[in-house]
Amino acid sequence: MFRTELAVVGAGPAGLSAALAASECGVDTLIVDNGSTPGGQLVKQTHKFFGSKAEHAGTRGIHIARLLAGELQRSPQVEYWSESTALGYYEDQVLLVEREGRAHAVHCDALVVATGAAERHMVFPGNDLPGVYGAGAVQTLMNVHGVKPGERVLIVGAGNIGLIVSYQLLQAGVRVAAVVEASRYIGGYAVHASKLRRLSVPILTSHTVKEAHGHEQVERATVWQIDETFTGVPGTEIEFEVDVICLAVGLSPVTDLLCQIGCKMKYVPELGGYVPIRNENMQTTRSEVFVAGDASGVEEGSSAMLTGRLAGYAAAAYLGKCPDFQNKRAECQRALDALRAGPSGQKVRAGLSVVVSMEAGTC
Amino acid sequence: MLKSTGVPEREQLDAVTPPASRRSKGPVAMFECFERIPCDPCYHACKHGAVKEFLDICDVPEVDFERCTGCGLCVVACPGLAIFILDETPSDHAVVGLPYEMLPVPEPGQEVTLLDREGRELGKGEVSQVSRPRVGSGTLLVKLKIPKEMVQDVRSFRLERGTP
Numbered sequence: 451m452f453r454t455e456l457a458v459v460g461a462g463p464a465g466l467s468a469a470l471a472a473s474e475c476g477v478d479t480l481i482v483d484n485g486s487t488p489g490g491q492l493v494k495q496t497h498k499f500f501g502s503k504a505e506h507a508g509t510r511g512i513h514i515a516r517l518l519a520g521e522l523q524r525s526p527q528v529e530y531w532s533e534s535t536a537l538g539y540y541e542d543q544v545l546l547v548e549r550e551g552r553a554h555a556v557h558c559d560a561l562v563v564a565t566g567a568a569e570r571h572m573v574f575p576g577n578d579l580p581g582v583y584g585a586g587a588v589q590t591l592m593n594v595h596g597v598k599p600g601e602r603v604l605i606v607g608a609g610n611i612g613l614i615v616s617y618q619l620l621q622a623g624v625r626v627a628a629v630v631e632a633s634r635y636i637g638g639y640a641v642h643a644s645k646l647r648r649l650s651v652p653i654l655t656s657h658t659v660k661e662a663h664g665h666e667q668v669e670r671a672t673v674w675q676i677d678e679t680f681t682g683v684p685g686t687e688i689e690f691e692v693d694v695i696c697l698a699v700g701l702s703p704v705t706d707l708l709c710q711i712g713c714k715m716k717y718v719p720e721l722g723g724y725v726p727i728r729n730e731n732m733q734t735t736r737s738e739v740f741v742a743g744d745a746s747g748v749e750e751g752s753s754a755m756l757t758g759r760l761a762g763y764a765a766a767a768y769l770g771k772c773p774d775f776q777n778k779r780a781e782c783q784r785a786l787d788a789l790r791a792g793p794s795g796q797k798v799r800a801g802l803s804v805v806v807s808m809e810a811g812t813c
Numbered sequence: 814m815l816k817s818t819g820v821p822e823r824e825q826l827d828a829v830t831p832p833a834s835r836r837s838k839g840p841v842a843m844f845e846c847f848e849r850i851p852c853d854p855c856y857h858a859c860k861h862g863a864v865k866e867f868l869d870i871c872d873v874p875e876v877d878f879e880r881c882t883g884c885g886l887c888v889v890a891c892p893g894l895a896i897f898i899l900d901e902t903p904s905d906h907a908v909v910g911l912p913y914e915m916l917p918v919p920e921p922g923q924e925v926t927l928l929d930r931e932g933r934e935l936g937k938g939e940v941s942q943v944s945r946p947r948v949g950s951g952t953l954l955v956k957l958k959i960p961k962e963m964v965q966d967v968r969s970f971r972l973e974r975g976t977p
């Protein structure tokens with residue numbers, strides 16, 4: 451059996467930050483991730499991050515991943531297993547990890563779950579045709595493997611992800627026919643929308659995809675207007691000749707592991723779905739299990755790094771190795787509060803108010 | 814409305830346009846950043862203290878145009894690509910500096926199609942300078958020679974061949 455003081459599942463910005471914080475306190479840490487390179491979502495983000503300069507805003511996501519991974523390499527107390535999937539976690543504090551076709555039992559004294567978020571799908575006739583992609587798949591093809599997903603794309607969803615992926619498609623030389631958005635307003639930041647409009651991409655609010663057409667693959671999409679009750683308005687149909695329909699309609703936290711562990715969960719729409727109840731230290735109702743990043747509620751890279759760091763220090767404190775925890779905690783919390791302060795943080799604040807609870811363990 | 818179209822309103826633009834007195838003196842930055850979002854790289858990029866310190870990371874940037882030198886460091890640092898340099902001092906044309914992240918890289922002297930904030934064609938202009946400042950993660954600062962009367966409208970461009 452492999453033994454470690456702390457096991458971290460997920461090497462996105464949250465997991466990497468948690469591992470770095472814990473190792474800074476002298477905690478032996480194992481970090482496992484099912485991807486081939488560390489960084490999680492960051493390895494697909496070729497744009498400059500918004501957010502706090504202190505959390506690397508203004509730097510491209512791919513470069514943030516390299517920065518964090520570089521720090522990890524210099525940290526002798528962290529062991530990193532790539533292409534390794536955490537399958538389950540058991541009563542006796544054993545994490546089961548699949549690696550190179552074998553199951554490894556990892557005994558840990560504390561666990562940080564930083565498994566990120568997964569994309570939602572959407573129901574419409576033809577949504578099973580080849581050419582209907584999630585935004586993450588488009589990014590993986592294009593930005594990780596250098597493969598164009600198609601020639602002409604319809605984007606569904608004008609949140610930050612839809613807007614950013616549209617821009618990245620243009621950069622790859624792919625045409626973006628339009629961005630359609632069900633809501634009356636563009637959900638993403640106005641600057642990202644303006645960037646697209648300047649490049650002649652139309653953004654149609656109060657519109658959604660009605661149907662995808664094609665024989666072997668997507669050849670055409672029908673879009674229509676929707677009313678206040680989100681019902682399609684007959685007679686408003688617009689046809690787009692596209693070979694890709696890219697869905698960017700939201701993310702849900704990946705919490706299977708936390709559910710399996712038996713952490714108390716709550717459905718919080720503002721945070722994207724089921725999330726674990728936790729205290730202010732990211733500690734769940736199972737006292738040695740901590741959560742961080744999008745798995746604790748869908749937010750952003752900057753906040754993922756901060757909740758990750760917080761969870762890392764908290765896990766170290768739980769293990770009796772972070773004497774200065776209160777100060778470190780306060781520092782992370784101050785930065786998080788600042789990030790979540792504006793109108794764009796309103797949803798997250800509302801969501802957190804019902805899920806951060808003293809019910810969860812105290813370290 | 815900006816949040817339903819992605820295009821800022823005239824009044825919003827008027828409120829952030831550097832005053833004519835400053836524009837007549839030399840290149841100056843125009844910040845088209847209207848929404849309270851958590852973002853502060855422009856403050857850190859400016860070496861002249863022209864962007865006031867953010868008390869709250871969601872503040873929209875407040876610019877001291879008298880301190881701004883029009884150097885363009887903020888243009889390439891801004892993740893939203895929302896900052897532009899205006900230079901109205903040449904006698905027979907104006908120059909607008911834009912952030913650019915497309916391929917191919919334009920060349921000085923090249924003719925381009927000028928686009929406004931809605932991507933509509935405004936006419937022709939010429940690339941006068943292309944620079945890649947050390948900051949800004951590789952974003953280029955492209956300066957375009959444009960007709961004087963278009964300085965408040967040109968915010969993008971298309972190369973004659975090969976770009977979206």
Ligand SMILES: Cc1cc2nc3c(=O)[nH]c(=O)nc-3n(C[C@H](O)[C@H](O)[C@H](O)COP(=O)(O)OP(=O)(O)OC[C@H]3O[C@@H](n4cnc5c(N)ncnc54)[C@H](O)[C@@H]3O)c2cc1C
Pocket residue numbers: 459460461462463464465482483484485489490491492495498499500501534535536537564565566567610611612614615704707742743744745749750751752753754
């Ligand atoms: C298009 C797009 C643009 C974005 N732009 C910005 C931006 O400009 N600024 C910003 O701040 N944020 C941005 N974000 C958000 C940011 O990328 C995420 O919030 C952040 O990556 C979340 O970090 P995380 O560590 O929680 O999760 P992730 O980055 O998703 O990492 C989770 C990792 O866990 C792994 N994993 C999951 N389950 C297991 C398991 N069982 N075993 C092993 N490994 C597992 C996954 O493979 C993944 O590598 C953007 C997101 C997208 C999609």
